[in-house]
Amino acid sequence: MSIAVRDLVHVYHPGTPLETKALDGVTFEAAKGIWVAVVGHTGSGKSTLAQHLNGLLLPSGGSVSIDGVTIRSGEDSLRVVRQKVGLVFQYPEQQLFEETVFQEVAFGPKNWGFPPDEIKYEVEKSLSQVGIGPEFFGVNPFRLSGGQKRRVAIASVLSSRPDYLVLDEPTAGLDSAGKRQLLALLLDLKALGKGIVHVTHDMDLALGLADIVLVLDEGKSLLWGPPELILGELLEHDIRGLVIPPMVRFAGKLRDLGFEVPLTWDPVRLADAICRSRRP
Amino acid sequence: MKFLNNMTLGQYVPVDSSIHSLDPRCKIIATIVCLTGVFLVSGPYGFLSWGLFFALMVMLSRLSGGLILSTSRPVWILIAFTSIIHLFFTQGTPVFSWGILKITHEGLEMAARMGLRLLMLVLFAGFLTLTTSPTELADGLESLFSPLKRFGFPAHELAMMMTIALRFIPTLLNETERIMKAQIARGADLDRGGPLRRLRAFMPVLVPLFVIVFQRADDLATAMEARNYTGGEGRTRMYPLRWSIADTATLMLTVLFAVAVTLLEKRLMA
Ligand SMILES: Nc1ncnc2c1ncn2[C@@H]1O[C@H](COP(=O)(O)OP(=O)(O)O)[C@@H](O)[C@H]1O
Numbered sequence: 001m002s003i004a005v006r007d008l009v010h011v012y013h014p015g016t017p018l019e020t021k022a023l024d025g026v027t028f029e030a031a032k033g034i035w036v037a038v039v040g041h042t043g044s045g046k047s048t049l050a051q052h053l054n055g056l057l058l059p060s061g062g063s064v065s066i067d068g069v070t071i072r073s074g075e076d077s078l079r080v081v082r083q084k085v086g087l088v089f090q091y092p093e094q095q096l097f098e099e100t101v102f103q104e105v106a107f108g109p110k111n112w113g114f115p116p117d118e119i120k121y122e123v124e125k126s127l128s129q130v131g132i133g134p135e136f137f138g139v140n141p142f143r144l145s146g147g148q149k150r151r152v153a154i155a156s157v158l159s160s161r162p163d164y165l166v167l168d169e170p171t172a173g174l175d176s177a178g179k180r181q182l183l184a185l186l187l188d189l190k191a192l193g194k195g196i197v198h199v200t201h202d203m204d205l206a207l208g209l210a211d212i213v214l215v216l217d218e219g220k221s222l223l224w225g226p227p228e229l230i231l232g233e234l235l236e237h238d239i240r241g242l243v244i245p246p247m248v249r250f251a252g253k254l255r256d257l258g259f260e261v262p263l264t265w266d267p268v269r270l271a272d273a274i275c276r277s278r279r280p
Numbered sequence: 281m282k283f284l285n286n287m288t289l290g291q292y293v294p295v296d297s298s299i300h301s302l303d304p305r306c307k308i309i310a311t312i313v314c315l316t317g318v319f320l321v322s323g324p325y326g327f328l329s330w331g332l333f334f335a336l337m338v339m340l341s342r343l344s345g346g347l348i349l350s351t352s353r354p355v356w357i358l359i360a361f362t363s364i365i366h367l368f369f370t371q372g373t374p375v376f377s378w379g380i381l382k383i384t385h386e387g388l389e390m391a392a393r394m395g396l397r398l399l400m401l402v403l404f405a406g407f408l409t410l411t412t413s414p415t416e417l418a419d420g421l422e423s424l425f426s427p428l429k430r431f432g433f434p435a436h437e438l439a440m441m442m443t444i445a446l447r448f449i450p451t452l453l454n455e456t457e458r459i460m461k462a463q464i465a466r467g468a469d470l471d472r473g474g475p476l477r478r479l480r481a482f483m484p485v486l487v488p489l490f491v492i493v494f495q496r497a498d499d500l501a502t503a504m505e506a507r508n509y510t511g512g513e514g515r516t517r518m519y520p521l522r523w524s525i526a527d528t529a530t531l532m533l534t535v536l537f538a539v540a541v542t543l544l545e546k547r548l549m550a
């Protein structure tokens with residue numbers, strides 16, 4: 001049970017002067033209950049990849065399958081896929097349009113044809129998950145603050161009861177408190193068994209929270225593995241547009257100097273290791 | 281679901297050609313002359329002459345005929361619709377009838393005339409924007425309208441508005457596509473049902489789009505003001521327009537051609 005991407009190729013505007021190969025043979029897998037981070041420089045194809053995961057774009061080559069079902073054109077099969085894989089676009093608050101928060105979050109489940117009492121249940125559950133209390137249900141979403149709007153928008157995807165959640169730069173433009181809240185929410189959702197695909201260009205976030213990291217470069221999957229493994233590679237090879245977190249550079253430098261410390265982004269772990277390697 | 285990928289209606293195509301390098305004012309006036317000319321002819325000789333004239337212009341512009349036709353594609357339906365209306369609703373001597381539907385001799389003539397006329401209008405107008413950059417076009421219009429400034433006509437402001445509007449069309453298409461995708465991802469069904477249902481189904485796209493557009497407009501206005509934009513008065517022009525002999529010659533030839541075609545057709549039809 002997973003999202004499986006095999007040799008995915010995507011070409012925008014094929015056969016015209018605007019032809020762009022945005023994805024060029026991407027392979028990876030995202031399972032339920034696992035947090036996958038997709039990192040890469042701007043233009044490396046992250047957003048294009050995200051749109052493939054719920055059939056908004058269809059492969060020019062290769063395949064994407066959800067729980068064993070390959071995505072192909074045809075409205076009915078696409079609807080199943082789109083309900084299973086919730087996609088949160090960058091700046092999702094820009095898609096709000098209903099008159100009340102409740103209506104907004106009910107938009108998705110209504111489209112999928114959930115029965116009314118189920119809709120009510122899902123809407124209330126999703127809003128409470130993102131920390132929006134009942135006092136906001138009747139409020140016009142345009143009157144909320146930036147962070148609240150973002151959370152309502154995410155609730156409006158959660159309410160369709162997706163098994164997987166794909167988020168394209170979900171923390172962009174949030175202040176650090178908003179960021180922390182959002183990431184905590186994603187951790188909760190992961191604990192509930194949802195598969196998380198987190199698109200970001202922030203290495204700190206990716207390394208600190210993800211179970212597995214996919215590094216994209218020029219539309220190709222360059223690296224794929226647990227954060228520790230990716231870190232080693234990152235220190236050895238300079239990958240365009242990816243900033244190595246300072247803590248990791250620090251650990252790398254210590255290792256160069258002969259200290260036996262792990263390559264880690266976690267300051268507490270690093271400090272422990274330094275102390276231990278000093279005292280015999 | 282088809283997205284708004286191939287909208288090329290009148291999008292500027294930069295090519296190095298004798299048409300592209302003409303003064304925009306020359307091209308604007310010449311286009312108006314051609315449009316008037318197309319309105320004045322009504323028979324086969326007239327349309328044929330203008331068709332040949334257009335083909336010659338296209339050759340000089342070094343744009344491909346296929347491109348020109350494809351840019352007019354969005355309005356084909358409109359043209360076909362107009363023709364069909366004229367075909368069925370013109371009174372006269374019937375040549376064919378089927379139930380209450382009646383095609384008359386006059387109807388056939390009208391349908392051909394209106395269809396061709398509309399097509400030529402679209403082609404000539406589109407040709408202007410295909411061969412003239414939005415900035416040139418705006419500068420040209422501003423310059424042509426500037427004599428009216430004395431009577432308080434906002435020539436510069438209109439030109440600036442046009443430039444900004446044209447500049448934002450691609451951005452708007454991108455935004456529209458992005459919002460459409462976001463709503464489809466939430467299960468919105470945007471392309472099923474009749475026109476009324478579709479219009480209703482489009483609310484989830486239209487509302488956010490309005491919000492974004494107003495936000496953008498507001499940001500742009502602030503950014504322009506912050507850089508001290510106060511209108512046309514005393515503003516430097518980077519590329520002053522230059523009228524050359526070629527412009528005079530082109531314009532004169534176009535006017536002569538239009539007059540000749542109009543008069544000749546009157547003769548031939550009489
Ligand atoms: N709708 C589109 N039409 C044409 N080209 C696109 C479109 N969207 C993205 N691209 C191109 O595809 C490449 C990958 O873009 P994208 O997936 O947005 O990367 P990222 O999200 O990593 O910044 C870029 O070169 C971009 O210009």
Ligand SMILES: [Mg+2]
Nearest residue numbers: 046047048168
């Ligand atoms: Mg992106």
